[in-house]
Amino acid sequence: MKVYNFSPGPACLPEAVLKQAQEELVCYGGSGMSVMEMSHRSADFQEIIDKAEKDLRTLMAIPDNYKVLFLQGGASLQFSMVPINLMTTHKRAYYLKTGAFAKKAIAEAKKVGEVIVPVSSEDKTFSYIPDTTPDMFDREADYVHITSNNTIYGTRFTKIPDTNGIPLVSDMSSMILSETVNVSDYALIYAGAQKNIGPAGVTVVIVREDLLGKAPSSTPSMLDYKILADEGSMYNTPPTYGIYIAGLVFAHLLKEGGVPVMQKRNEEKAKLLYDYLDSSSLFKPTAEKKDRSLMNVTFVTGDEALDKKFISEAKAHGIVNIKGHRSVGGMRASIYNAMPIEGVQTLIDFMKEFEKNA
Numbered sequence: 380m381k382v383y384n385f386s387p388g389p390a391c392l393p394e395a396v397l398k399q400a401q402e403e404l405v406c407y408g409g410s411g412m413s414v415m416e417m418s419h420r421s422a423d424f425q426e427i428i429d430k431a432e433k434d435l436r437t438l439m440a441i442p443d444n445y446k447v448l449f450l451q452g453g454a455s456l457q458f459s460m461v462p463i464n465l466m467t468t469h470k471r472a473y474y475l476k477t478g479a480f481a482k483k484a485i486a487e488a489k490k491v492g493e494v495i496v497p498v499s500s501e502d503k504t505f506s507y508i509p510d511t512t513p514d515m516f517d518r519e520a521d522y523v524h525i526t527s528n529n530t531i532y533g534t535r536f537t538k539i540p541d542t543n544g545i546p547l548v549s550d551m552s553s554m555i556l557s558e559t560v561n562v563s564d565y566a567l568i569y570a571g572a573q574k575n576i577g578p579a580g581v582t583v584v585i586v587r588e589d590l591l592g593k594a595p596s597s598t599p600s601m602l603d604y605k606i607l608a609d610e611g612s613m614y615n616t617p618p619t620y621g622i623y624i625a626g627l628v629f630a631h632l633l634k635e636g637g638v639p640v641m642q643k644r645n646e647e648k649a650k651l652l653y654d655y656l657d658s659s660s661l662f663k664p665t666a667e668k669k670d671r672s673l674m675n676v677t678f679v680t681g682d683e684a685l686d687k688k689f690i691s692e693a694k695a696h697g698i699v700n701i702k703g704h705r706s707v708g709g710m711r712a713s714i715y716n717a718m719p720i721e722g723v724q725t726l727i728d729f730m731k732e733f734e735k736n737a
């Protein structure tokens with residue numbers, strides 16, 4: 380039985396993409412072999428990675444002065460690569476502490492240079508995005524780091540902070556391609572693939588060209604953006620199959636109408652679920668209304684035993700992976716691009732039924 384998979388990541392992929400991959404699994408085009416078996420130096424693979432990059436550039440309207448990299452190591456390796464490569468002039472950066480991944484990013488950056496944390500929402504279990512003002516960024520710094528969408532807590536930045544002219548870096552792992560962003564507002568964007576892009580194992584980095592080549596000479600080659608960019612993401616063997624699937628997802632999104640269409644659908648899906656949560660007397664949303672994520676909807680009943688019962692009964696109804704992160708408890712429905720509105724409606728119908736019988 381095919382289920383509705385509300386996993387926060389790895390997450391559901393468009394069915395059309397999975398079917399295409401299945402058709403091409405054994406024999407890709409005229410190559411006579413699987414993409415998995417191909418040399419990354421072959422013309423066939425070069426075409427696959429070039430097309431993936433071209434389609435991502437179109438989807439996000441990435442300006443020509445930005446490099447697109449397909450790397451490994453997950454978003455977590457970017458927690459280290461960003462400071463190693465960018466914290467080089469002032470040796471100082473600002474980090475907004477809005478969740479568990481922001482905390483991890485801060486811990487890694489502290490190994491490289493000075494980290495200033497002007498705001499944090501840890502006082503209320505990261506259930507909101509703290510306000511910032513430009514005067515908070517009053518010292519010379521190499522960048523300001525934000526987590527655009529906080530996967531665990533279900534919050535997002537609905538507008539980008541005014542950083543007083545300091546370059547902005549964002550971890551977009553759980554919202555990339557879900558809503559329109561203006562790439563030029565950022566010095567660097569990174570995202571693990573396993574939510575809105577493709578399978579785990581690929582990390583996308585979009586970096587402004589003038590920021591390359593600043594890493595200290597002691598930097599390992601595999602961690603130096605300039606070397607990776609100069610080699611077209613192929614300094615070593617890249618995650619070829621993951622890049623191929625990511626390429627299929629990009630082409631699929633373009634065919635569906637691109638990011639604005641995704642955004643409209645995501646807003647509709649999120650509204651359906653939040654509207655129900657706001658009207659429910661059993662389920663309560665945990666994120667502050669103004670900062671609600673379009674991608675990860677977190678909620679509780681207030682009774683742990685009831686949460687557990689709900690999660691287990693939902694599973695029996697083909698609604699899986701809605702258990703909240705252990706640090707928040709309760710439930711989390713991750714409704715990335717590939718989650719159809721029917722999935723959200725099925726979840727709501729089941730919640731109503733559960734509420735009636737509770």
Ligand SMILES: Cc1ncc(COP(=O)(O)O)c(C=O)c1O
Nearest residue numbers: 453454455480530550552553571
């Ligand atoms: C916002 C965010 N940043 C970073 C990560 C860590 O990503 P990875 O497991 O690819 O290292 C995640 C994973 O869920 C995430 O949601």
